[in-house]
Amino acid sequence: MTPFEAFIQFLAGFISQFSIWWLVKCLFVLGLALYFAFALIVIRQVGLMSKTLNSEFALPLKLISWIHLLAAGVVFLLVLVIL
Amino acid sequence: MTERKRGKVPDIFVAKPEKPKEILRKELDEILTQGSRFFAAFVPRPKNLRFETQQKKEKIVLLLRRHPITNLPWILLTIFLIFAPFWIKRFIPLDFIPGNYQLILFLCWYLLTFAFVFERFLTWFFNVNILTDERVIDINFPTLLYREITEAKIDKIQDVNIKTGGYIRSLFNFGDVLIQTAGAIPEICFEAVPDPEQVSRIINQLLYEEEQEKLEGRVR
Numbered sequence: 001m002t003p004f005e006a007f008i009q010f011l012a013g014f015i016s017q018f019s020i021w022w023l024v025k026c027l028f029v030l031g032l033a034l035y036f037a038f039a040l041i042v043i044r045q046v047g048l049m050s051k052t053l054n055s056e057f058a059l060p061l062k063l064i065s066w067i068h069l070l071a072a073g074v075v076f077l078l079v080l081v082i083l
Numbered sequence: 084m085t086e087r088k089r090g091k092v093p094d095i096f097v098a099k100p101e102k103p104k105e106i107l108r109k110e111l112d113e114i115l116t117q118g119s120r121f122f123a124a125f126v127p128r129p130k131n132l133r134f135e136t137q138q139k140k141e142k143i144v145l146l147l148r149r150h151p152i153t154n155l156p157w158i159l160l161t162i163f164l165i166f167a168p169f170w171i172k173r174f175i176p177l178d179f180i181p182g183n184y185q186l187i188l189f190l191c192w193y194l195l196t197f198a199f200v201f202e203r204f205l206t207w208f209f210n211v212n213i214l215t216d217e218r219v220i221d222i223n224f225p226t227l228l229y230r231e232i233t234e235a236k237i238d239k240i241q242d243v244n245i246k247t248g249g250y251i252r253s254l255f256n257f258g259d260v261l262i263q264t265a266g267a268i269p270e271i272c273f274e275a276v277p278d279p280e281q282v283s284r285i286i287n288q289l290l291y292e293e294e295q296e297k298l299e300g301r302v303r
Binding site: 021024028031032035038039041042044045046048049051052053054055056057061064065068071072075078079082083 | 133211
């Protein structure tokens with residue numbers, strides 16, 4: 001088998017196994033990776049806001065933003081594990 | 084005999100005599116000492132609060148946010164977003180989507196809904212207007228990681244205007260307070276704040292007190 005034939009065989013195998021759900025999974029992974037980055041920005045934003053206006057609510061708000069990041073991480077891992 | 088014949092012209096409008104400054108101050112003091120919740124839109128003399136550029140002896144007189152009713156549109160949208168998956172599931176058969184994908188879709192939906200609610204709340208909570216005994220400050224966070232702090236010294240204030248109108252604003256008594264200054268920023272706007280008339284009175288009182296301090300040579 002020539003390298004070209006091997007490549008064609010690999011391509012044919014890939015196309016026969018390809019399903020729309022595989023593409024959906026890729027989109028989920030990409031989307032949630034971006035969302036995780038957004039959750040990190042939210043933490044930074046809450047920090048900046050609390051620095052500008054420091055009140056007794058700063059700590060609970062920071063805690064919520066960290067929980068949000070944790071939730072985004074858990075969903076990202078779930079996508080990798082169960083899809 | 085009529086008044087005209089007697090040589091007297093009847094008054095069309097008689098202005099009420101202005102309240103003496105002391106009485107005005109007493110009234111404002113009463114407003115400012117009213118019990119305040121920090122988690123509100125009109126917070127006189129807030130406790131346990133400091134802002135970044137606050138000086139050591141500077142005291143916060145009033146903290147303002149947009150009237151809570153301005154949050155109604157996004158709260159209604161949130162309620163819709165919370166129940167939307169159940170309604171969609173009821174009317175559109177989603178059996179063609181595998182169970183694990185449905186679960187992830189469901190989780191992603193609520194993650195996004197939560198992010199939306201949190202962002203809207205943060206925008207409302209941290210976009211504040213502050214009146215101190217020295218300055219007026221407008222803190223704005225228009226987008227993520229971007230902030231805008233506008234401030235003017237009390238003695239630079241030239242004019243205070245109130246802008247209200249419309250059913251909702253009249254009903255809930257909120258509006259814009261426009262402060263014209265002689266500083267680098269010609270106008271500071273307190274948008275949709277509760278009780279704009281009271282806010283204007285407090286600014287005028289602070290202006291009067293600042294003038295008194297200047298006359299008595301107590302300027303900081």
